[in-house]
Amino acid sequence: xAQLAESGGGSVHPGGSLRLSCAASSRTxxxxxxxxxxxxxxxxxxxxxxxxxxxxxxxxADSVKGRFxxxxxxxxxxxxLQMNSLKPEDTAVYYCAAKPTGYSNDVYYRDWxxxxxGQGTQVTVSP
Numbered sequence: 734x735a736q737l738a739e740s741g742g743g744s745v746h747p748g749g750s751l752r753l754s755c756a757a758s759s760r761t762x763x764x765x766x767x768x769x770x771x772x773x774x775x776x777x778x779x780x781x782x783x784x785x786x787x788x789x790x791x792x793x794a795d796s797v798k799g800r801f802x803x804x805x806x807x808x809x810x811x812x813x814l815q816m817n818s819l820k821p822e823d824t825a826v827y828y829c830a831a832k833p834t835g836y837s838n839d840v841y842y843r844d845w846x847x848x849x850x851g852q853g854t855q856v857t858v859s860p
Contacts, residue, residue: 737829742854745819749858753814755829755851763807766832766841768792769814771825771856778828780842782814790840796822819858826853 741753753769768783782803783792791803802815812829830847841847 737849737851739829739851739854742856744857747820747858749819750817753827755812757810761833762810764835766834767812768830768847770828770844773825778844783840783842785838785840787838790838792840792842821858824858826855828853
């Protein structure tokens with residue numbers, strides 16, 4: 734199974750930006766759909782962005798559309814989440830997840846569909 738390691742979290746002021754990275758150890762990365770999820774205290778885990786094998790297949794939660802951008806670099810086995818115009822409500826632990834999909838180009842946004850998970854990275858947005 735792939736091991737996933739997130740990085741790039743931290744504390745920013747509202748309106749700031751962060752870029753999260755998730756490095757995968759598996760050679761199956763290029764045939765995996767990837768997702769970024771977040772979980773705030775007392776709230777359910779939610780998918781904020783997901784990407785299929787093709788960079789043209791993406792999903793964004795309504796709450797982050799126009800502010801977050803998911804991308805992937807298969808040569809580096811890495812998926813990114815560029816977060817702009819951050820708001821206090823974006824504060825959460827962010828997790829990346831992987832789902833091997835073979836030749837499918839589908840994108841997935843339900844957490845139960847994902848097989849491998851990283852340990853998470855904290856993002857805090859406060860004045």
